[in-house]
Amino acid sequence: MERSEIIKNINSCLAEEFEKDETTFSADGNLYDVLEIDSLDLVDIIVLIEKKFGIKTAKEDFADVKTFNNLYDFLENRINK
Amino acid sequence: MPEWKGKTRGGSLGYRIFIGLIKHCGLRAAYALLFLVVPYFVPFAPKSTKASWWYWRNIHHKPFFKSMWMVLKHYYRFGQIIIDKMAAPSGYEKNFKYDFNDYDRFLEILNSGKGVVMIGAHFGHWALGGQFFGDYSKKINIVMFDAEYQKIKDQIEEMTGGPNYKVIPVNDDEMATIFSIKGALDNGEYVCFQGDRYVNENKVLEHDFMGHPAKFPAGPFLIASRMHLPVVFYFSEKEDTLRYSFNFFFADEPKRNAEKKQEMQLLDQYVSVLEQRLKIHPEQWFNFYQFWQKTKE
Numbered sequence: 556m557e558r559s560e561i562i563k564n565i566n567s568c569l570a571e572e573f574e575k576d577e578t579t580f581s582a583d584g585n586l587y588d589v590l591e592i593d594s595l596d597l598v599d600i601i602v603l604i605e606k607k608f609g610i611k612t613a614k615e616d617f618a619d620v621k622t623f624n625n626l627y628d629f630l631e632n633r634i635n636k
Numbered sequence: 637m638p639e640w641k642g643k644t645r646g647g648s649l650g651y652r653i654f655i656g657l658i659k660h661c662g663l664r665a666a667y668a669l670l671f672l673v674v675p676y677f678v679p680f681a682p683k684s685t686k687a688s689w690w691y692w693r694n695i696h697h698k699p700f701f702k703s704m705w706m707v708l709k710h711y712y713r714f715g716q717i718i719i720d721k722m723a724a725p726s727g728y729e730k731n732f733k734y735d736f737n738d739y740d741r742f743l744e745i746l747n748s749g750k751g752v753v754m755i756g757a758h759f760g761h762w763a764l765g766g767q768f769f770g771d772y773s774k775k776i777n778i779v780m781f782d783a784e785y786q787k788i789k790d791q792i793e794e795m796t797g798g799p800n801y802k803v804i805p806v807n808d809d810e811m812a813t814i815f816s817i818k819g820a821l822d823n824g825e826y827v828c829f830q831g832d833r834y835v836n837e838n839k840v841l842e843h844d845f846m847g848h849p850a851k852f853p854a855g856p857f858l859i860a861s862r863m864h865l866p867v868v869f870y871f872s873e874k875e876d877t878l879r880y881s882f883n884f885f886f887a888d889e890p891k892r893n894a895e896k897k898q899e900m901q902l903l904d905q906y907v908s909v910l911e912q913r914l915k916i917h918p919e920q921w922f923n924f925y926q927f928w929q930k931t932k933e
Contacts, residue, residue: 593838595839595854595855612815614815
């Protein structure tokens, strides 16, 4: 899957799940700040990624995910592995 | 602030005295000692006493003298249940009788192969009757505040040779806790929460409970509502000296709904069931701190 397609898919899901405007998402934006979530809301993202991309995640996968870009990188690596 | 501090009262010397008494003199002797211990707690556990007093006066609207009596009864019932908890693994468990309500449906859910979220409360004592869970107990994960777990771990091991369930500790590393819970559920195991206590004021859901505003931990309801797995509310209540009832209630799956968040839909159901149980056994509500917000007073 192309990176652009991954970004389009995940942004659309995040916007719907957290009721945010996609245009506020930027690659360098902090995921937690932009989506106004805390670590507890991470469960939403975990379930969403599993449902949308069929990827099971582990704690280590998210340890370095701070920005949207980090998330895109993670998804790209796992999907195209 | 109506926030539980993550610590459970009770010293190990007290536990040892009661365990010794149960072993050598029996359960009823231990109950009898409570008549001496309970009056001690009234003045020497002032915060607990104040909370219990407020509970009887404001939640159950008991008159002044009746409330005094109920505070004593409240402590006594709490002591009895702690004694039962200590006595059960020492061979007394077979002396207790258990009634199970909706147990067949509960077993059907446990046997489905899916993960199950179970939400209880600090009400009655669910762990008694553990032998009925048999091999199922190997798949039980209790989500417990780390401070509380560290305090009772040694006592559990001393009494039972080790717990027959797993513990997922809740501490500052929330991400680790979330992934442990998710991992257990993905493995088709059962994850048990207590839905009535929180340690982080910022992660709560507010809901009216018994006519007064109260705060509940967001975690259990948020996680349970997102996993699309069966959710069971469970309560074990002391019916008389040697009889407990186990009551299981099956939550409807929350729907994505713009008007109400999924975790609130689940909390609605939990509160409704817990209120129903509390009206039947009000003296088995064991949150001895200011649980309710006092804004409506």
